[in-house]
Amino acid sequence: MRLPLAALALAPLLAVAPPAHAQAPAAPVFELRTAAELARICARETNEPGGGADQGFCYGYTQGAVDYHRAITPANARPLWCAPSPPPSFDTLRGRYVAWVNADPANASMRALDSVFAFLRASFPCPTPPAAPARRR
Numbered sequence: 001m002r003l004p005l006a007a008l009a010l011a012p013l014l015a016v017a018p019p020a021h022a023q024a025p026a027a028p029v030f031e032l033r034t035a036a037e038l039a040r041i042c043a044r045e046t047n048e049p050g051g052g053a054d055q056g057f058c059y060g061y062t063q064g065a066v067d068y069h070r071a072i073t074p075a076n077a078r079p080l081w082c083a084p085s086p087p088p089s090f091d092t093l094r095g096r097y098v099a100w101v102n103a104d105p106a107n108a109s110m111r112a113l114d115s116v117f118a119f120l121r122a123s124f125p126c127p128t129p130p131a132a133p134a135r136r137r
Contacts (some may be wrong), residue, residue: 035115036108039101042094065116080117082126
């Protein structure tokens with residue numbers, strides 16, 4: 001019986017290849033639950049080991065939350081917050097968020113997503129709309 005030339009060429013590779021059922025260990029599951037956990041990630045500086053990745057996660061999480069909120073909120077709805085113009089930098093907001101979370105245990109125990117919106121509402125409240133004039137009868 002003659003083996004095809006391709007099979008002979010692959011034989012050394014197949015001898016050292018791991019079995020098909022062998023897989024790399026699964027990455028640990030990461031679940032972000034509380035504002036305290038998000039603040040701990042956002043507080044990391046880029047010069048710390050892993051700090052750049054943590055800041056990237058912080059930016060992506062918070063920007064994703066804001067983008068999602070904008071996508072699902074009707075255009076005529078009253079805004080939850082009113083950002084100043086020009087808006088603060090991400091680093092400024094990141095520092096303010098971390099301080100806000102750390103200032104109050106109630107903030108720290110909030111769900112992470114809820115805390116993003118609570119922080120924005122507390123930091124950038126919208127002006128109260130004027131009262132509608134009374135109707136004459």
